[in-house]
Amino acid sequence: MNKKIIAGVTAIVLVAVALLFFNERIDAGHEGLRVKMYGSEKGVQDVSLVTGRVWYNPLTEMVFEVPTYVQTMNYEAFTVNAKDGSVFTVDPTLSMKIKDGESAKIFKKYRKPIDEVLKNTLVNHIKDVYRIEFNKYTTDSIISRREMFEDGVQKKMIAFLNNEGFILEQLTSGIQYPETITQAINAKNTAIQRAQQAENELKVVEANAKKLIVQAEAESKANELKKQSLTNLLIQQQFIEKWDGKTPLYGQSPAFFKSVDK
Structure with missing residues (x-):
């Protein structure tokens, strides 16, 4: 009889010791979910929302770690x-x-x-x-x-x-x-890019044309001013300034100035 009692006590002690090893550590960033697998509220009866170590009965319970991080x-x-x-x-x-x-x-x-x-x-x-x-x-x-x-x-x-x-x-x-929409968008973007390129090229052509016009107008005005400034008196004055002292010969007799027909 004593042997049976001792064996029974020993079994209880062994089960109790074994149960001590059934625990789950709930890491930071997690919730511990202890689930009752038997009873009127089978599924979820007791919930431990803690970090640390959770003890449970493996015969009737399960423990889940639920991540609470993103x-x-x-x-x-x-x-x-x-x-x-x-x-x-x-x-x-x-x-x-x-x-x-x-x-x-x-x-x-x-x-x-x-x-x-x-x-x-x-x-x-x-x-x-x-x-x-x-x-x-x-x-x-x-x-x-x-x-x-x-x-x-x-x-x-x-x-x-x-x-x-x-x-x-x-x-x-x-x-x-959809593929058709993508193709239409690409075609539209290509058309816009080409139009922009053509517009830019036209602006360059217009700018170059304006530059040539300005240069031509400047040269024309410079020539007109030169023409207006070349009077007979101015020509004679320039001749005197450059004269070397010798009388030039125009025709059959020497003369300082050659007649210029108007």
Whole structure:
């Protein structure tokens, strides 16, 4: 009898000692989520939102570490239709974090680890946000009012994630236009660039022409002034200033000046 008692006590002690080794250290930047696996409130009954070491009963409980820091999720690209039927490609990247104290709420709703919720569960909801917003705009209005469109997407995404227990830090839509639209935009940009180049070349030609005109007018005026200044008296004066003292011979007899017919 004593042996049975001793064996029973020993077993209890061994189980108690074993249970002491079942603990989980909750690192900084995480919330500790202790889950009751049995009982009337199976799923989440007790939650430890602490850093440090959490003790638990492995027979009836599980402990999860839930990251509360910002995580960036680069989702796979998907297509969505605008109001007029054009097909756009969206390649979204979202940076978000769990709101403090909301990990238990998220676990109760989805019964999945947080990383699985972020990678898979939220995808369809994120697609729905884009579909709703795209259906409000035609292709032209999306292009011409891109900032307004993006602002609408972001507001809806913030509201959706907030309701799910997350905080959106940053959103990049990565929108790609339909190929026909891209070609049209490229053609338009090419035409604008060529028109600008032609305009610049015309300005250069006009500038060179004006320069030639100014030079020609300046030369014409200079020649006119020279012509007006060359009077008979001025010519005679210049002759006297340069005369070497010898009487030049014009015709059959010497003379100082040669008659100039007007």
